[in-house]
Amino acid sequence: MPDPVACPNPLPHDGDTLSFRITALTDPDGGSSGHRLAWLASLPDGSPAGSAFLRVRTAAGQDHLAELELAVHPAERRNGAGSQLLAAAVAAAGDAGRRCVTAQAEADSPGDRFLAARGFRTVLRLRYTRLPLARADLPALTEAARQPHPGYRLTSWAGTVPDPLAATFAASRRAMDDMPMDDADCGTQVWDVDRVRAAALAVEKRGDLLYTVAAVSEQDGTIVGFTELVVPGDGRGEGQHYGTAVLPEHRGHGLGRWMKAEAIRQAAARHPELDGLATDTAESNRAMRAVNDALGYLPTSTSLLYQLDL
Numbered sequence: 001m002p003d004p005v006a007c008p009n010p011l012p013h014d015g016d017t018l019s020f021r022i023t024a025l026t027d028p029d030g031g032s033s034g035h036r037l038a039w040l041a042s043l044p045d046g047s048p049a050g051s052a053f054l055r056v057r058t059a060a061g062q063d064h065l066a067e068l069e070l071a072v073h074p075a076e077r078r079n080g081a082g083s084q085l086l087a088a089a090v091a092a093a094g095d096a097g098r099r100c101v102t103a104q105a106e107a108d109s110p111g112d113r114f115l116a117a118r119g120f121r122t123v124l125r126l127r128y129t130r131l132p133l134a135r136a137d138l139p140a141l142t143e144a145a146r147q148p149h150p151g152y153r154l155t156s157w158a159g160t161v162p163d164p165l166a167a168t169f170a171a172s173r174r175a176m177d178d179m180p181m182d183d184a185d186c187g188t189q190v191w192d193v194d195r196v197r198a199a200a201l202a203v204e205k206r207g208d209l210l211y212t213v214a215a216v217s218e219q220d221g222t223i224v225g226f227t228e229l230v231v232p233g234d235g236r237g238e239g240q241h242y243g244t245a246v247l248p249e250h251r252g253h254g255l256g257r258w259m260k261a262e263a264i265r266q267a268a269a270r271h272p273e274l275d276g277l278a279t280d281t282a283e284s285n286r287a288m289r290a291v292n293d294a295l296g297y298l299p300t301s302t303s304l305l306y307q308l309d310l
Contacts, residue, residue, distance in 0.1 A: 020049055020081045022088050033059040033195070039088050041072070041081040049076040052085040056096050059195070062187040066093040068103040070111075082114055093310060100185050100309050107302040120306035123183040125283040129297035130238075132276045133268055136296055144295075145262035149215075149253055152224070154262055156213045160200040165223060166193045169214065172223040175245035180284040184305055207233040211270075213263045215246070215255045224250040227259040235271035241279035244288065257291045264295065 025038040034057040041050040050072035057065040068089050072082045093101045103120065105111030116122075145154075161169045173191035203210040208230050215225040225246035231239040241263075246255045267274060279297065281288045 019044060020079075020084055022084050024088070027053070033057060033062070033198075037089070037092050039085055041076075041085050043076075049073055049079075049081045050085055052089045054089045054092055054101075056093070056098065057187075060190040062189060064099045065185070065187060066096065066098040066101045068093075068101050070103065077110060083118070086118060090308065090310070098310060100307050102184065102186070102305055102307050104303055104305050107304055112304055115306040118308075120308045121183075122304050123185070123307045124181060124305035126280045126303045126305060127283050127289065127299060128278065128280045128301045128303060129292050130276050130278045130300050131264065131295065131297045133264075133274055136264065136268070138265065138268055141261045141295065142265050144257065145265045147258065149255065149258055151218050152215050152250075152253065152255060152258075153218060154213060154259065155216050155223075156211065156262070156266065158209065158211050159204060160197055161212065165214070166196065168222045169212075169226065170196045172214070172226055172245075172247060175225060175247045176243060178248065179245065180282045182282065182284055184307060185309075203230055209233060209235075210242075211263065211266060213259045213266070215250070215259055217250070225255045225259060227256070227263050229263050229267060229277065231267060231271055231274060236273045237275055239267055239271075239274055239277040241277060244291070251287075256288065257294060260291060260295060 020041045020043065023040045023042065025040055027036045027038040034055050037054040037056065039052045040048060041052075042048050050070070052068065052070045055067040055069075057063055057067070066089075068086075070082060070085055070089070072085070090101060102123075103111075103115055104126075105115055107125075155165070157165070170191050170193045173189070173196070177188050200210055209232070211229045211231065213227050214223045216222065217224050225244075227244035228242040229239055230242055241260075244256055244260055264277065267277065278300075279292060280303070281292060283289075283302075
């Protein structure tokens with residue numbers, strides 16, 4: 001691992017700079033897969049100007065990675081606050097022995113230009129889409145969810161996976177291992193039953209609702225695919241798809257669309273005040289993009305994943 005001082009220099013590219021105080025904060029947001037570091041940039045009078053959060057991944061398969069979220073108040077941009085926050089975060093990532101830092105920004109936004117000017121490179125393009133439930137063709141979705149798929153059946157649950165399905169559900173998570181990630185060095189997440197349960201508990205603790213629909217092989221009773229949806233605890237606003245995947249040996253049978261249609265049907269029935277469902281998909285993931293298009297999802301924005309190699 002290179003010495004952090006040899007990393008690409010992320011220091012100011014701005015014009016005139018002001019003096020900002022950078023304060024490291026204590027962040028209680030921890031977990032089994034990593035911990036978070038935080039910094040606040042403030043003006044001499046104590047007014048906050050911006051913040052940075054660095055998620056240091058510690059789980060097996062991703063312990064080379066740190067993920068950055070950085071924001072500066074519009075009135076204080078181009079004065080050096082962002083560059084100072086970035087320098088603190090990159091130094092911390094190097095001290096933690098991480099080999100890369102990733103950050104996400106909407107295409108053609110100030111964040112996009114900021115990262116590109118500071119040594120980050122674009123490694124992945126993400127397409128964001130949304131299904132407005134008021135305009136969704138629910139009869140067609142219900143019909144799609146009820147179509148038989150010989151050799152398979154659907155099962156579903158709310159919250160933590162039931163004990164009898166826990167082992168096979170954890171094993172099915174390898175379906176995400178070959179998800180298109182282009183040039184992003186995001187590693188491979190290693191899942192077991194404890195991690196599956198911990199992820200569900202994290203959703204519950206923040207007050208949201210987790211729903212899972214899974215495809216089960218009739219041959220041996222194992223889960224071969226899944227789709228996860230998180231809904232706000234009050235059942236209003238926007239739901240968010242967390243992942244849809246099918247094991248490689250079971251692809252080509254339309255299971256992804258089948259599971260997702262059932263998840264949408266359930267969400268609309270359970271939460272009539274839910275406005276819509278949002279998802280993001282790598283532009284290079286043509287198979288999942290085709291599923292979303294067929295189900296009525298509409299494009300909303302494009303985001304770029306940037307990476308700084310340390």
